[in-house]
Amino acid sequence: GTAQIGVTGLAVMGRNLARNFARNGFTVAVHNRTGARTRALVEEFGDEGDFVPAGTAEEFVAALERPRRLVIMVKAGEPTDAVIEEFAPLLDEGDVVIDGGNAHFADTRRREKELRKRGIHFVGVGISGGEEGALHGPSIMPGGSAESYVSLGPLLERIAAKADDGAPTVAHIGPDGAGHFVKMVHNGIEYADMQLIAEAYHLLRSVAGYSPARIAETFRTWNRGRLDSYLIEITAEVLAHTDAATGKPFVDIVADQAEQKGTGRWTVQIALDLGVPVSGIAEAVFARSVSGHGALRAASRELPGPVPEPLDGAAAERFAARVEQALYASKIVSYTQGFHQIQAGSETYDWDIDLGSVASIWRAGCIIRAAFLDRITSAYAQRSDLPSLLSDKGFAEEIGAAQDDWREVVATAARQGVPTPGFSAALAYYDALRAPRLPAALTQGQRDFFGAHTYRRTDREGSFHTLWGGDRSEVSTG
Ligand code: 6PG
Numbered sequence: 001g002t003a004q005i006g007v008t009g010l011a012v013m014g015r016n017l018a019r020n021f022a023r024n025g026f027t028v029a030v031h032n033r034t035g036a037r038t039r040a041l042v043e044e045f046g047d048e049g050d051f052v053p054a055g056t057a058e059e060f061v062a063a064l065e066r067p068r069r070l071v072i073m074v075k076a077g078e079p080t081d082a083v084i085e086e087f088a089p090l091l092d093e094g095d096v097v098i099d100g101g102n103a104h105f106a107d108t109r110r111r112e113k114e115l116r117k118r119g120i121h122f123v124g125v126g127i128s129g130g131e132e133g134a135l136h137g138p139s140i141m142p143g144g145s146a147e148s149y150v151s152l153g154p155l156l157e158r159i160a161a162k163a164d165d166g167a168p169t170v171a172h173i174g175p176d177g178a179g180h181f182v183k184m185v186h187n188g189i190e191y192a193d194m195q196l197i198a199e200a201y202h203l204l205r206s207v208a209g210y211s212p213a214r215i216a217e218t219f220r221t222w223n224r225g226r227l228d229s230y231l232i233e234i235t236a237e238v239l240a241h242t243d244a245a246t247g248k249p250f251v252d253i254v255a256d257q258a259e260q261k262g263t264g265r266w267t268v269q270i271a272l273d274l275g276v277p278v279s280g281i282a283e284a285v286f287a288r289s290v291s292g293h294g295a296l297r298a299a300s301r302e303l304p305g306p307v308p309e310p311l312d313g314a315a316a317e318r319f320a321a322r323v324e325q326a327l328y329a330s331k332i333v334s335y336t337q338g339f340h341q342i343q344a345g346s347e348t349y350d351w352d353i354d355l356g357s358v359a360s361i362w363r364a365g366c367i368i369r370a371a372f373l374d375r376i377t378s379a380y381a382q383r384s385d386l387p388s389l390l391s392d393k394g395f396a397e398e399i400g401a402a403q404d405d406w407r408e409v410v411a412t413a414a415r416q417g418v419p420t421p422g423f424s425a426a427l428a429y430y431d432a433l434r435a436p437r438l439p440a441a442l443t444q445g446q447r448d449f450f451g452a453h454t455y456r457r458t459d460r461e462g463s464f465h466t467l468w469g470g471d472r473s474e475v476s477t478g
C-alpha cells in the first residue's frame with residue numbers, strides 16, 4: 001500500500017480529519033461502512049489531496065503502507081469494538097490502530113491491553129475542536145505506547161493546530177488510556193467554563209438588567225482582556241444573534257434545557273472514584289440536569305423567593321465589572337480542580353503526565369483554548385511540580401484581588417434569587433482550602449460516635465475511639 005494513514009468512519013469528524021491529513025500532503029486511505037460516504041468524500045474533496053477510496057475492510061488495509069496507521073472515527077462504545085474486531089484479524093504486528101472518538105478511557109485501557117497481546121499498538125487519541133478543528137487543526141491528545149508515537153507523532157504534528165509560538169498542539173500524553181482521560185477532563189473543564197459563562201450571562205440579564213445585545217458587547221469587551229477565549233467569543237456571537245422567524249433575541253427562543261453526550265458526567269464519575277473534589281465541573285453537570293427536568297421545574301414555579309430587581313446606570317456597570325472578577329476567579333478554580341484530577345489520574349494509573357505539556361496543547365485548536373492557558377503553561381514551566389494551580393503566585397494574587405467582588409456577586413445572587421452554583425461552589429472550594437480548621441473534625445466525631453469509626457488527634461500519632469456509650473474515656477485503636 002501507499003497510503004501513510006487511513007481513516008475509517010467518514011461522518012463529519014472522520015471526513016474532516018481525512019481531509020486535514022490530505023491537505024497536509026499525506027496520502028489517505030478512506031473507508032466507510034456504507035460506500036456512499038466514501039464516494040461522496042472523494043467526489044467533493046478529491047482535489048484537496050491524495051485519497052485512496054476503499055470499498056471493503058480488506059481493500060482499506062491493503063491500501064496502507066506498513067507499519068499501518070489506521071484511524072477509527074466511529075461512535076464510542078460498541079460500534080468502536082465492532083470496528084476493531086473487524087480490522088484486527090487483517091493487521092500485522094507493529095501496526096497502529098488509532099481511536100479518535102470520545103472513548104471512555106477505561107475502554108481504551110481494555111482495548112490497548114487486548115491488542116497489545118496481538119502485537120498491535122492501540123492508541124486512544126483525544127481530539128478537540130469540533131468539526132472545524134478536525135479540518136483546520138485540532139488539539140490532539142494521544143495516549144498509547146511511546147513507540148507508537150514515534151510513528152504517529154510526525155503526522156499528528158502536521159495536522160494539529162499551532163499555538164502562537166508556532167508549536168503544534170499535540171503531545172504524547174502517556175500510555176494506554178492517558179490521552180482519552182485528559183480529553184475527558186478537557187470536556188469537564190469545558191462544561192465548567194460554559195456554566196460559569198452562563199451564570200455571568202444570567203446575572204447580567206437579571207441583576208444588571210442588560211439586553212442580550214448589550215451582554216454580547218460586554219463579553220466582547222471581556223474577550224479583549226484576561227478572559228480572551230474561544231468560548232467567550234462564541235458566547236458573544238450567540239447572544240448577538242436574532243431569530244429570523246420572530247425577530248427576537250435567539251437566546252430567548254431556544255428551549256432552556258441543556259443536553260449532554262456524557263463526557264462531563266464521566267469526568268465527575270471518575271473524580272468521585274479518584275477522590276478529587278471537582279465541584280465546579282460537578283455543578284456544571286448538575287445544572288444541565290436541573291434544566292432538563294421540565295416537569296419538576298413546572299411544578300416548582302410557585303415556590304416563594306425574590307424576583308431580581310435590575311440595577312440601573314452606573315450601578316449596573318459596577319456590578320458587571322464585579323461579574324467579570326467572579327467569572328475569572330471561578331475559572332481559576334475550575335482549572336485548578338481539573339488539573340488536580342489529571343494529576344490524580346496520572347498517579348493512579350502510572351501515566352507520568354506532564355501537566356505543563358497538557359496546558360500547552362490546549363492553547364489552540366480545542367474548545368477551551370484561551371489566553372488563560374498560556375498563563376497555566378508558564379506556571380508549570382516555572383515549576384513543573386506545582387502542587388496546585390492555586391500555589392502559583394500569579395494565580396494566587398489574581399484570585400486574591402478578585403475575591404471581594406466575587407463574594408459580592410455570590411451574595412447578590414443569593415439575595416436576588418439567581419442560581420449561581422458554579423460561582424458559589426468555586427468560592428466554597430477556595431474558602432475550604434484557606435480555612436485553618438474545617439468542621440471535618442466534627443464529622444469525624446460523629447462517625448466515631450455512631451459507628452466507632454475512630455479518629456486521629458492533632459496532638460498525638462495513632463487512631464483513637466471514645467467510649468461514647470460508656471464512661472467517654474478514650475482508647476487507642478492503633
Ligand atoms: C471538543 C468537544 C467535543 C464534544 C462535545 C461535548 O472538544 O471538540 O468537547 O468533543 O463532543 O462538545 O458535548 P456535550 O457533552 O455537551 O454534548
